[in-house]
Amino acid sequence: MDPLVVGIVAGLIGLSFGAFGVLAFRASERQRSLLAGPVGEPSLPAGATDVLSVLGKAFVVVDAIDGVVRASPAAYAYGLVRGHTVVHAELLAMTAKVRGNGVILERQLELPRGPLGQGTIIVNVRAAMLGDEYILLLADDRTEITRTERIRNDFVANVSHELKTPVGAISLLAEALEGSPDDKEAVRRFAARMRKEASRLAALVQDIIELSRLQGADIVHMGRAVDVNEVVADAVDRSRLAAEAKSIEVRVGGHVDVPVFGDPDLLTNALRNLIDNAIRYSPAHTKVGVGIRHKDGLVSVSVTDQGEGMTPEDQERVFERFYRVDAARSRQTGGTGLGLSIVKHVMENHGGEVTVWSQLGKGSTFTVRLPEMEEDPEDTPMGDAPARGASQNQHDRAAGRPPEQGAFP
Numbered sequence: 001m002d003p004l005v006v007g008i009v010a011g012l013i014g015l016s017f018g019a020f021g022v023l024a025f026r027a028s029e030r031q032r033s034l035l036a037g038p039v040g041e042p043s044l045p046a047g048a049t050d051v052l053s054v055l056g057k058a059f060v061v062v063d064a065i066d067g068v069v070r071a072s073p074a075a076y077a078y079g080l081v082r083g084h085t086v087v088h089a090e091l092l093a094m095t096a097k098v099r100g101n102g103v104i105l106e107r108q109l110e111l112p113r114g115p116l117g118q119g120t121i122i123v124n125v126r127a128a129m130l131g132d133e134y135i136l137l138l139a140d141d142r143t144e145i146t147r148t149e150r151i152r153n154d155f156v157a158n159v160s161h162e163l164k165t166p167v168g169a170i171s172l173l174a175e176a177l178e179g180s181p182d183d184k185e186a187v188r189r190f191a192a193r194m195r196k197e198a199s200r201l202a203a204l205v206q207d208i209i210e211l212s213r214l215q216g217a218d219i220v221h222m223g224r225a226v227d228v229n230e231v232v233a234d235a236v237d238r239s240r241l242a243a244e245a246k247s248i249e250v251r252v253g254g255h256v257d258v259p260v261f262g263d264p265d266l267l268t269n270a271l272r273n274l275i276d277n278a279i280r281y282s283p284a285h286t287k288v289g290v291g292i293r294h295k296d297g298l299v300s301v302s303v304t305d306q307g308e309g310m311t312p313e314d315q316e317r318v319f320e321r322f323y324r325v326d327a328a329r330s331r332q333t334g335g336t337g338l339g340l341s342i343v344k345h346v347m348e349n350h351g352g353e354v355t356v357w358s359q360l361g362k363g364s365t366f367t368v369r370l371p372e373m374e375e376d377p378e379d380t381p382m383g384d385a386p387a388r389g390a391s392q393n394q395h396d397r398a399a400g401r402p403p404e405q406g407a408f409p
Helices: 005-035 046-052 075-079 089-101 143-179 184-215 229-238 240-245 266-282 312-318 328-335 337-349 390-398
Strands: 057-061 068-071 103-110 121-131 134-141 225-226 247-252 261-262 285-297 299-305 353-359 365-369
Touching: 046 057, 046 353, 075 134, 075 184, 089 121, 089 134, 121 143, 121 312, 143 184, 184 328, 225 229, 225 247, 225 266, 229 240, 229 247, 229 266, 229 285, 229 299, 240 247, 240 266, 261 266, 261 365, 266 285, 266 337, 312 353, 337 353
Parallel strands: 247 285
Antiparallel strands: 057 068, 057 134, 103 121, 121 134, 225 261, 285 299, 299 365, 353 365
C-alpha cells in the first residue's frame, strides 16, 4: 500500500480517537456537575447565612481573592462595599492579615463615607475566617458614640480650665488678705476682687448646670403654650440692672398674637443670655433693640446691639462652647463663654434656630426663630405659606443686611 495513503488513514484514525476523548471528557464533567448540583453563587458554611441575618451589624463576606460573596444593606449604606468590591484599602489589609495567620483581628477605623465630600464614618471592624475559604468582616457604626465622647472630653477639659482661673484667683486673694490684715485699703481692694471672681465662678457654675439641664429637657412632653411677649418682657426685666449700670437703653418693639410650644423658663433664659450679651459688648450710653415679629409660621425675636461687630470667622464659631470673640474683654466683663451655646441648645430643643448677622463697626443682630404652636387640625386653614427657611436667611446675609432688625426708632 502506498505509504501516503497509510499516513492519511492513520491520521484520520488518530483524529477520531481525539474527538472521542474530548466528548467523553465533556460527558464526564457534565455528569459530575449533575451529581454535585447546579452551579450558583458561592455557598457559605451551613448556618452562616442564618446567623449573619440576625447579627444586627453590617457584614461583608469575601472570598480568597477579596471578591464580595455576601454583604448586608448596611455595608453598602456605610460605603464599605460598592458593587462586588470592598472599597477601602484598610479593610483589604485586614483580610490579608487574617488570611495569612488565621487570627481574629479587630480595629477601629475612620473611613470616607462616600466618593464625594468630606464626610467620614467611624466603624469598629472585626475580621475572622469563615470556613476554609471565606473571611467575614463585621462593622459596627461608632460615629455618633465617638463624636459624643469627643464633645464630652472637650467639655470637661474646657470646664476644668475655666474653673481654675476664678478658683486660683480667689485662693491668691485670700492669701493676700491674710498677709495684710492691718491695711484697710488693701483689704477693701482684695475683697472687691474676690467678690468679682466669686460672681464669675457662680455664673460659670450656673451656666454649666443650665447646659446639663438642657441635655435632659423633654420639651415634647413637658412643654406648653408660651406667650413670647411675656417671655421677652421677663428677659428684659432680668437684664435691667446690667443695662442701667452702663446707661444702656433696652427698647422692645413688636408684638405677636400666636403662642409657641415650649418651656417658658428655658426660653426666658435663652433670650436673657442674648440681651445680656448685647449689653456686655455694647459701649455705654447706647441702645439695645429687641424686636418681635410673626411671619410665615415662625415667631422671631431679634436682639441688636451697637457694638464693634464680628468678623465672618468669629460668626462661624460664636455658638461653640467657651468660644470668645475677645477672651480678655469677656473675662473683664464676666462672660463665661457658654451663653450663646445655651441659646443654641434651647432653640434646637424647641425645633427652632438662632442665627447671627454682624459687620465690623456696625454691631450685631442675633435672631431666634421658633415655629408657632399648631392649632387643632380641624381649625387649621389650608394652604398656609411655607416657613421662612435657611435659604432666605442666607440670602439676607449675602445681601449684607441682618435677617431681622431689633427695635430701634
